[in-house]
Amino acid sequence: MERPSLRTWVWGLLGWLTAAVLFFPIFWMTITAFKTEQGAYQPNLFFIPTLDSFREVFARSRYAGFALNSICISFGSTLLCFLLAIPAAYRMAFFPTRKTQSTLLWMLSTKMMPSVGVLLPVYLLFRSAGLLDSIWGLIAIYTLINLPVCVWMTYTYFCEIPAAILEAARVDGAGFWSEIRHVLAPMALPGLSSTALLTIILSWNEAFWSLNLTSAHAAPLTVFIASYSSPEGLFWAKLSAASLLAVAPILVMGWLTQKQLVSGLTFGAVK
Amino acid sequence: MDPVSGTMRSSTLPSADATASMPGVEKPGRWRVLLQTPSVVVLLLWMTVPLALTIYFSFLRYNLLNPEVRGFAGLQNYRFLWEDPAFFPAIRNTLVLIGSVLVITVGLGTLLAVLYDRRFFGRNAATLLVIAPFFVMPTVSALVWKNMIMHPVYGLLALAFGKLGLAPIDWFGSCPMLALIIILSWEWLPFAFLILFTSLKSLDAEQKEAAQIDGANSVQFFFHITIPHLRRAMSVVVMIETIFLLSIFAEIYTTTSGGPGTATTNLAYLVYSLGLQQFDVGIASAGGILAVVLANIAAFFLVRILAGSLKGGH
Numbered sequence: 001m002e003r004p005s006l007r008t009w010v011w012g013l014l015g016w017l018t019a020a021v022l023f024f025p026i027f028w029m030t031i032t033a034f035k036t037e038q039g040a041y042q043p044n045l046f047f048i049p050t051l052d053s054f055r056e057v058f059a060r061s062r063y064a065g066f067a068l069n070s071i072c073i074s075f076g077s078t079l080l081c082f083l084l085a086i087p088a089a090y091r092m093a094f095f096p097t098r099k100t101q102s103t104l105l106w107m108l109s110t111k112m113m114p115s116v117g118v119l120l121p122v123y124l125l126f127r128s129a130g131l132l133d134s135i136w137g138l139i140a141i142y143t144l145i146n147l148p149v150c151v152w153m154t155y156t157y158f159c160e161i162p163a164a165i166l167e168a169a170r171v172d173g174a175g176f177w178s179e180i181r182h183v184l185a186p187m188a189l190p191g192l193s194s195t196a197l198l199t200i201i202l203s204w205n206e207a208f209w210s211l212n213l214t215s216a217h218a219a220p221l222t223v224f225i226a227s228y229s230s231p232e233g234l235f236w237a238k239l240s241a242a243s244l245l246a247v248a249p250i251l252v253m254g255w256l257t258q259k260q261l262v263s264g265l266t267f268g269a270v271k
Numbered sequence: 272m273d274p275v276s277g278t279m280r281s282s283t284l285p286s287a288d289a290t291a292s293m294p295g296v297e298k299p300g301r302w303r304v305l306l307q308t309p310s311v312v313v314l315l316l317w318m319t320v321p322l323a324l325t326i327y328f329s330f331l332r333y334n335l336l337n338p339e340v341r342g343f344a345g346l347q348n349y350r351f352l353w354e355d356p357a358f359f360p361a362i363r364n365t366l367v368l369i370g371s372v373l374v375i376t377v378g379l380g381t382l383l384a385v386l387y388d389r390r391f392f393g394r395n396a397a398t399l400l401v402i403a404p405f406f407v408m409p410t411v412s413a414l415v416w417k418n419m420i421m422h423p424v425y426g427l428l429a430l431a432f433g434k435l436g437l438a439p440i441d442w443f444g445s446c447p448m449l450a451l452i453i454i455l456s457w458e459w460l461p462f463a464f465l466i467l468f469t470s471l472k473s474l475d476a477e478q479k480e481a482a483q484i485d486g487a488n489s490v491q492f493f494f495h496i497t498i499p500h501l502r503r504a505m506s507v508v509v510m511i512e513t514i515f516l517l518s519i520f521a522e523i524y525t526t527t528s529g530g531p532g533t534a535t536t537n538l539a540y541l542v543y544s545l546g547l548q549q550f551d552v553g554i555a556s557a558g559g560i561l562a563v564v565l566a567n568i569a570a571f572f573l574v575r576i577l578a579g580s581l582k583g584g585h
Contacts, residue, residue, distance in 0.1 A: 015386055016397055018401065084310045088311070091306035110318045115518045118324075120546045147310060147314060211410075246408060254405065270466050
């Protein structure tokens with residue numbers, strides 16, 4: 001490799017500068033979470049960190065309840081998605097027909113309906129079914145929203161497994177279940193886990209349906225944070241602490257799944 | 272139920288038939304064709320029932336607060352929607368919002384992708400920082416920006432403007448649309464960047480060298496090699512963002528509630544306010560149908576691109 005030239009330094013400086021600017025709001029939120037409520041209004045970088053705001057958030061609101069809702073909803077819908085998607089993807093990848101491609105494409109096209117177009121019927125159906133403000137309602141919606149992406153991603157990971165390996169297993173007398181357990185599962189596991197991460201991230205951050213379909217009882221963190229809009233939002237330290245707790249785990253998941261993200265988000269149009 | 276019955280009748284692959292004839296090997300039974308049925312059925316229901324109901328409601332006189340208002344409305348709801356003083360602002364705001372965010376994210380995303388395509392110290396770590404905003408939930412992004420950065424008195428921008436001797440801007444009072452565009456662009460820039468950056472990586476090294484040997488300077492290279500190569504990825508970004516931005520709601524709900532007046536009411540917020548605040552299901556459904564039509568225009572082109580890539584990929 002050549003020695004770093006002046007140009008490399010300039011590019012590096014520019015690159016890090018833009019990264020710093022784009023990350024700044026998250027950084028600022030993070031440090032504000034450790035300030036006192038009075039200190040939060042001073043734009044200091046150096047201060048004595050305190051956990052007071054976190055304590056306040058837990059003491060004065062049902063934070064744990066909202067977090068639990070978020071966890072149940074995003075993990076529940078991901079699980080349900082997988083129960084539906086894995087058999088479908090298995091069938092499509094290993095026993096394809098002439099219709100498989102168009103079925104897959106049709107599934108992806110269901111993602112293209114804007115949520116707002118079906119807001120009222122869903123709201124009214126949920127109202128008559130008693131699903132308003134219930135975590136089961138949101139689990140169902142998120143499962144439906146994420147199912148196409150889940151099927152599609154699982155399908156591509158299954159397609160990467162050479163059919164010859166599966167055939168060899170069958171020739172060796174492996175039954176259906178042992179074929180799944182000993183051949184398919186280990187090979188598809190990395191792909192499946194990044195699919196799961198993406199589904200969890202998307203459900204965790206979804207805010208259109210959660211704001212419209214839940215209120216006090218089943219509300220996830222997106223709705224809880226929205227309750228800070230006014231005038232609670234003026235308590236910056238508490239807003240930051242609550243936000244940081246809501247964002248940090250998902251941010252880490254996002255970083256972990258960075259490589260698979262692009263094909264998942266674009267349905268494979270960009271790899 | 273066409274997709275279901277269609278695939279159920281069709282035969283399995285030759286490879287599966289070959290193993291089926293072997294002794295002791297489980298025959299891929301007909302039950303296997305049923306494996307995709309649950310997914311197809313639930314998506315089919317999800318695709319048709321709510322949409323059919325929206326269409327149906329849009330032709331009804333239907334108000335949740337007033338059960339006496341009922342019956343067939345014909346195109347009346349569409350006319351009421353058209354005559355609603357918030358309708359044209361909402362359409363204009365929707366288009367302005369989508370258009371500006373698209374231009375900003377694709378434009379800056381391209382420049383950023385080109386920048387990050389070069390080697391520099393700690394590039395991978397910097398990439399993580401750049402894509403981070405995409406993973407922040409919309410309500411958090413909106414509130415952090417509104418309260419801590421754009422607050423007219425204590426916000427960081429107000430403090431910075433004060434240090435420079437400039438008058439601070441009351442972002443959500445005087446230019447709420449611009450404020451929303453900034454927040455949404457910040458949220459979606461990582462998405463555009465990540466996709467364009469990934470696409471740029473697949474640009475042939477040979478192609479790069481050939482261009483260098485031909486003596487192309489970086490500006491020529493950018494316009495004659497990079498941009499044409501990114502065209503497909505750009506159109507994917509444009510269409511996916513369009514579909515998502517059509518339903519932008521949480522950011523408006525938490526910052527401006529569509530105001531002041533109708534300054535930041537977009538189509539999604541108008542439908543919400545007609546349907547779930549004024550409880551007029553009929554008119555709100557007419558608005559919903561309009562959103563579906565707009566999204567379908569974008570989806571039409573996206574599906575054509577996807578169809579191409581599915582055939583090329585497998």
